[in-house]
Each structure stands twice: as structure tokens, then as C-alpha cells.
Amino acid sequence: MTDSERVSLEDVRRVAELSSLELTTAEEPHMRRDLNAILDYVAQLNELDTSQVEPMAQVAEVLAASQEEINVLRPDSVVPCLDRAQVMVSAPETDGVFFKVPKVIER
Amino acid sequence: MTVSASAVHTEKSIGQIRSALTSGEAKAGDIVRNTLARIEAEDARIHAFLSVNPDYTLAQAQRIDDLAASGASLPPLAGVPIGIKDVLTLEGFPATAGSKILEGYRPPYTATAVRRLADAGAVFVGKINCDEFAMGSSNENSAYGPVRNPHDLDRVPGGSSGGSAAAVAAGMATATLGTDTGGSIRQPASFCGVVGVLPTYGRVSRYGLIAFASSLDRVGPFAATVRDAAAVLGVIAGHDPLDATSSPLPVPDYAAALDATTGVAGLRLGVPSEYFAEGLDPEVRAAIDSGIEQLRAAGAEIKPISLPHTRYAVPTYYVIATAEASANLARFDGVRYGLRAPESNTLSAMYRKTRDLGFGAEVKRRILLGTYVLSAGYYDAYYRKAQQVRRLLTDDFLAAFREVDAIITPVAPTPAFRLGEKTDDPVSMYLADIYTVTASLAGICGISVPCGKSKTGLPIGMQILGKHFDESTLFRVAQIVEGFQG
Numbered sequence: 133m134t135d136s137e138r139v140s141l142e143d144v145r146r147v148a149e150l151s152s153l154e155l156t157t158a159e160e161p162h163m164r165r166d167l168n169a170i171l172d173y174v175a176q177l178n179e180l181d182t183s184q185v186e187p188m189a190q191v192a193e194v195l196a197a198s199q200e201e202i203n204v205l206r207p208d209s210v211v212p213c214l215d216r217a218q219v220m221v222s223a224p225e226t227d228g229v230f231f232k233v234p235k236v237i238e239r
Numbered sequence: 240m241t242v243s244a245s246a247v248h249t250e251k252s253i254g255q256i257r258s259a260l261t262s263g264e265a266k267a268g269d270i271v272r273n274t275l276a277r278i279e280a281e282d283a284r285i286h287a288f289l290s291v292n293p294d295y296t297l298a299q300a301q302r303i304d305d306l307a308a309s310g311a312s313l314p315p316l317a318g319v320p321i322g323i324k325d326v327l328t329l330e331g332f333p334a335t336a337g338s339k340i341l342e343g344y345r346p347p348y349t350a351t352a353v354r355r356l357a358d359a360g361a362v363f364v365g366k367i368n369c370d371e372f373a374m375g376s377s378n379e380n381s382a383y384g385p386v387r388n389p390h391d392l393d394r395v396p397g398g399s400s401g402g403s404a405a406a407v408a409a410g411m412a413t414a415t416l417g418t419d420t421g422g423s424i425r426q427p428a429s430f431c432g433v434v435g436v437l438p439t440y441g442r443v444s445r446y447g448l449i450a451f452a453s454s455l456d457r458v459g460p461f462a463a464t465v466r467d468a469a470a471v472l473g474v475i476a477g478h479d480p481l482d483a484t485s486s487p488l489p490v491p492d493y494a495a496a497l498d499a500t501t502g503v504a505g506l507r508l509g510v511p512s513e514y515f516a517e518g519l520d521p522e523v524r525a526a527i528d529s530g531i532e533q534l535r536a537a538g539a540e541i542k543p544i545s546l547p548h549t550r551y552a553v554p555t556y557y558v559i560a561t562a563e564a565s566a567n568l569a570r571f572d573g574v575r576y577g578l579r580a581p582e583s584n585t586l587s588a589m590y591r592k593t594r595d596l597g598f599g600a601e602v603k604r605r606i607l608l609g610t611y612v613l614s615a616g617y618y619d620a621y622y623r624k625a626q627q628v629r630r631l632l633t634d635d636f637l638a639a640f641r642e643v644d645a646i647i648t649p650v651a652p653t654p655a656f657r658l659g660e661k662t663d664d665p666v667s668m669y670l671a672d673i674y675t676v677t678a679s680l681a682g683i684c685g686i687s688v689p690c691g692k693s694k695t696g697l698p699i700g701m702q703i704l705g706k707h708f709d710e711s712t713l714f715r716v717a718q719i720v721e722g723f724q725g
Contacts, residue, residue, distance in 0.1 A: 139611070143611070144607070146614075147607050147610045147611045147614065148607060150610050150614060151565060151594075151606045151607060151610045152569075152572070152587070152590040152591050152594055153591065153594050153595060153598070153603055153606060153607065154591040154592060154594070154595040155595075155603075159603075163603070163604060163607055166604055166665050167604075167607060167608055167611065169664075169665065169666050170557060170608060170665060170666060170669075171608075171611075171621075173553075173554055173557075173666050173669075174554040174557065174558055174621065174625075175554075176550075176551065176554060177551055177554055177555065177558075177624050177625065177628055178624075179551075180548075180551065180627075180628060180631070182624060182627035182628060182631070185627040185628075185630055185631060186627070186630060187623055187626030187627050187629075187630065188626055188627070188629045188630035188633060189454060189626060190440075190454040190484070190682075191440045191441070191454070191633070191681070191682025191707070192441070192484065194630075194633055194637070194682070195682070195707055204483045204484075206480060206483070214347050214348060215347075218347040219347055219575075221345070221347075222344055222345060222346075222347070222575065222576040222577070223574070223575055223576065224573060224574070224576075224577075224578070224579035225579065231574050231575055233574055233586050233589065234583050234584060234585055234586050234588070234589050235584065235585050235586065236585070236586045
């Protein structure tokens with residue numbers, strides 16, 4: 133794959149939609165150029181044969197002596213949480229009980 | 240408000256502050272008034288602070304002075320002026336994460352690391368500037384404007400915790416908290432000539448840290464000296480029920496161990512050839528080489544080692560970190576806190592407009608890249624592949640640590656670069672992290688300690704990397720390196 137082929141403008145628009153990002157028509161070619169440059173650089177990982185290597189999501193997988201140390205569970209007990217009024221004070225729009233948002237169903 | 244400086248204040252280190260308060264020579268109020276005055280005088284040109292709240296700060300100091308007056312014993316960080324990177328929450332202060340999308344947000348809770356500092360008597364002087372959502376290597380991605388390097392105002396302080404490093408370097412805090420996902424504590428420490436610690440993953444709770452990449456994010460201290468950094472880490476480290484990835488392992492008294500240290504005689508220190516290859520600035524190389532020779536003279540055994548997958552670390556990091564970021568940053572949608580774009584007819588339009596308005600270019604770039612590598616058809620080729628290489632990189636370190644007690648490398652390929660020098664080229668900016676992302680991926684601990692200066696007076700840091708949960712060895716080696724500096 134060459135620089136220009138890896139990510140198309142169509143790919144940029146599709147990924148922007150998946151990310152809920154709105155790019156201007158001026159931003160799209162810039163992002164395309166940058167993503168291609170980064171992914172061309174990332175392509176060097178293909179030099180490595182990893183067919184026999186287990187993926188590593190986080191370091192506990194390497195350090196833990198047992199599954200119990202990887203999947204830590206806490207007791208399922210009721211504890212106080214943040215006061216609703218303290219949380220709602222940060223909301224852009226609220227009736228004090230719920231977060232208010234624009235119309236959800238589009239047609 | 241204007242804060243007048245007290246002429247008597249000369250206390251700089253945590254130990255000096257403690258003995259001055261204990262003997263009654265100084266009051267915590269005078270010490271922090273001095274620090275606030277210094278912020279007011281210096282920060283117009285450096286721009287390390289995003290918010291200060293002198294009333295809050297002076298009230299904290301007053302509580303320490305009341306405690307001292309009552310004759311009670313003082314907690315370990317009593318009266319120590321500390322600044323907090325703005326990705327960590329502190330109730331009563333904003334938490335912008337350097338982003339417009341969190342402008343005006345007042346978190347209703349305090350991060351565990353910050354809470355522990357408060358419980359230890361620290362006095363908070365303000366919240367500190369950083370790259371937006373800790374994404375950057377130069378602090379130029381802050382939505383509130385860049386931080387400048389106190390050693391040369393035309394140069395960057397490093398990133399993403401550039402403000403935390405610059406604040407300590409300019410005497411605007413005795414210590415600060417930063418965060419490090421791919422080098423964001425160690426690289427700015429090197430650029431600003433201060434000590435910065437990357438604790439082992441799980442050593443310090445991430446509760447109250449606005450997440451960038453959860454499997455990589457760490458909270459750690461900056462200070463002017465190794466001993467002060469060790470003292471702060473000892474306070475913030477330890478298990479936290481609010482962070483399931485925090486470790487239950489006991490926390491040693493790092494500072495006390497340092498006082499009892501016997502130097503580096505007999506320690507085996509590895510020098511990996513891959514970190515001294517093409518691209519390393521000759522002045523940085525000379526400083527690290529000379530530091531290594533001094534460690535050898537102090538009795539350490541220097542062993543050449545190999546970490547063969549090093550060159551794959553930056554691409555691995557930028558796949559994993561952006562993938563995790565794309566998921567973590569989905570929460571910024573204009574519903575519960577922060578910015579909401581006005582005048583949207585539908586929910587999905589509101590999401591898009593809010594995120595377009597609130598996020599800067601680098602954050603958008605990383606969200607797009609992270610979404611791309613996780614999307615159907617690309618997951619195996621990019622994300623799974625990077626996770627496999629992450630294991631190879633970690634295995635490199637585990638093998639090396641069977642032969643050596645710690646590893647010595649440069650922190651960054653160059654001293655601080657100029658503002659604007661790398662902003663047009665993301666790959667070139669990402670390569671500033673070439674020596675730091677390896678430890679991030681492997682979860683091991685590291686420290687950046689000043690190790691010399693360039694001919695033009697720019698600081699150069701040495702990176703010391705240690706085994707998982709062996710921060711004590713890092714402090715021991717770093718204190719020897721520090722002792723060689725004039």
C-alpha cells in the first residue's frame with residue numbers, strides 16, 4: 133500500500149461518523165494525510181511474526197500469579213454515591229432530576 | 240488578589256519546610272504566600288497555572304499553622320506547596336484537562352492521589368496547564384495556550400505534564416503531580432531539569448484522573464530533588480478500593496530508605512544499545528555516557544544489554560493509546576458536564592457539534608486513529624497486532640531484569656525543542672517519545688533525573704528504569720546521579 137491509498141477520504145468520513153466527530157471539508161484532507169503518515173509508520177509492525185504471541189491488554193496479565201489477581205472483584209455492597217444535586221450542577225441542561233437533551237428520534 | 244511576599248522565607252525542600260515549621264522559624268502561611276507571590280511574578284511568562292484560588296490555599300496553610308500552634312505532630316507534607324496537573328480532580332477547583340470541552344466544569348469529587356496529599360498536610364497552590372487530555376509531547380496542545388520552558392522561553396517544557404515540570408523548575412511549587420501515559424512525566428522533567436517519577440502501573444490510584452489510555456495512564460510526582468520526589472510518591476502510593484487496578488502490595492518508606500542508602504556499589508546497571516542508536520543528539524549522548532561513567536566509578540557494575548524490540552515501541556504505543564483514548568473520550572458528549580454546542584435539533588447533531596467545538600486537532604486526530612484501528616476489518620491488523628508486540632516489548636524487559644537491577648537510558652533524543660518546531664508533523668512529534676513509551680507499555684517504573692546540560696544551558700535528563708514495584712532502586716541510583724551535578 134502506498135501513502136495515498138491506505139486511508140481514503142471516504143474512510144475519514146466513515147471513522148468521523150463512528151466517532152461522532154464533525155469534520156469540516158477543510159479538515160478532512162488534513163486528517164487523511166496525517167492518518168496515512170501515522171499508519172505508514174505503524175506498518176513496520178508487520179515485520180514481526182507474532183503468530184505465536186498472545187496479545188497483552190494490560191500489565192496484570194504478566195505480573196499476576198492467578199486469574200483472581202487479574203479480575204479483581206469487590207464485595208457487592210451498597211455504599212453512598214455522589215449527591216444528585218452536586219452532580220446536576222455541572223450539567224449543561226437539567227430539570228434537577230434528569231439530564232435534558234435535544235430530540236432523540238430523528239425523522 | 241495581590242499576595243505580598245514575606246522576606247524571611249528561604250525554605251525550599253520538603254525537609255527544610257518541615258524543620259522550619261517544627262522549630263517555629265516559619266509559618267505555613269508565609270511559605271505559601273511566598274509561593275503564590277512567585278506564581279504571580281513568574282507565571283505571566285511561563286503560563287504553568289490554569290487556576291489558582293489563594294483563599295483556598297491560605298485556608299489550608301492556616302489549618303497547618305493552627306495544628307503547629309496546638310503542639311500536635313505535623314503530617315509528613317505539612318505546609319508543602321504542591322500544584323496539581325489539570326487532568327486530576329480537586330473539589331473546589333476547575334478540571335479542564337487542557338480542553339475547551341471541560342471549560343467551567345467543577346468536579347464534585349477529589350482524586351485519590353490528591354486526597355492523600357491533602358491528608359498529608361500539603362497545601363495546593365493551583366491547577367496546572369497540560370496538553371489537552373494529556374495528549375502531546377510539547378504542551379502546545381493545551382486549549383489554553385502553551386507553557387514555556389523556564390530555561391529558555393522560546394522552547395517547549397515538554398509534554399504532556401509540561402506545566403507540572405515548569406512550575407517546579409521556576410520555583411512556583413515545591414512538588415507537583417503529573418501523569419505519564421507515554422512519557423508525559425519523564426520527558427518534561429528532562430526538558431525542565433527537574434526530577435520526575437513514573438511509578439509502576441498499579442502503584443498509584445487512577446481514581447479521579449480524567450482517563451486518556453487506561454492501561455497506560457499513571458500518576459506521579461515532580462520535585463526539585465530525588466528525595467522530595469520519593470517523599471511525595473510514598474504519600475500517594477498504595478491500594479485504593481476505587482481503582483481495581485491499584486496494587487495491594489505494601490508501600491515502602493521510599494524517603495527513609497534513601498536516607499539509609501549505601502550508594503550503588505554492587506548494583507548491576509544495564510545499558511541497552513538500542514537507546515544509543517541513530518537519532519540521539521550528541522550532547523545528550525555525552526551527558527548520559529558521562530553519568531554512566533560516574534555510576535561505574537561509584538561502584539555500579541555496568542552491563543551492555545539488548546532490548547531487541549525497542550524500535551517497534553512508538554508504533555505499538557500509538558495504536559494502543561489511541562484505541563483506548565477513542566473509547567475513553569466517548570464520554571464527552573455535552574450531556575452531563577462541560578461544553579454543549581448550542582442550537583442542535585437532534586441528539587446526534589448535538590454530540591457532533593459539541594465534540595467538534597470542544598476538541599482540539601490532536602485530540603480529534605487520535606480519536607479518529609483509535610476508532611480506525613478498532614473498526615471492523617482493521618482490528619486484527621492494527622490493534623491485536625499492537626497488543627502482541629506489547630507482550631514482546633514487555634518480555635524484553637523481563638528478560639533484561641534477570642541480568643540487571645536497573646536500566647540506564649536517555650529520556651529524550653534531544654534537549655527541549657523550540658515552540659512550533661514539530662507541530663506540523665505528528666510522526667516527528669511522536670518520535671520525541673521514542674525512549675519513554677517502552678516502559679509505559681511494559682508497566683515498569685522509571686525516573687528522569689537531571690544529568691547535565693547542553694552547551695546552550697538546556698537541561699538533559701537520564702532515564703533510569705526499574706523492575707515492577709522496585710521504585711526504591713530507582714531512587715537509590717538517581718540520588719547518586721543527582722549528587723554528581725553541580
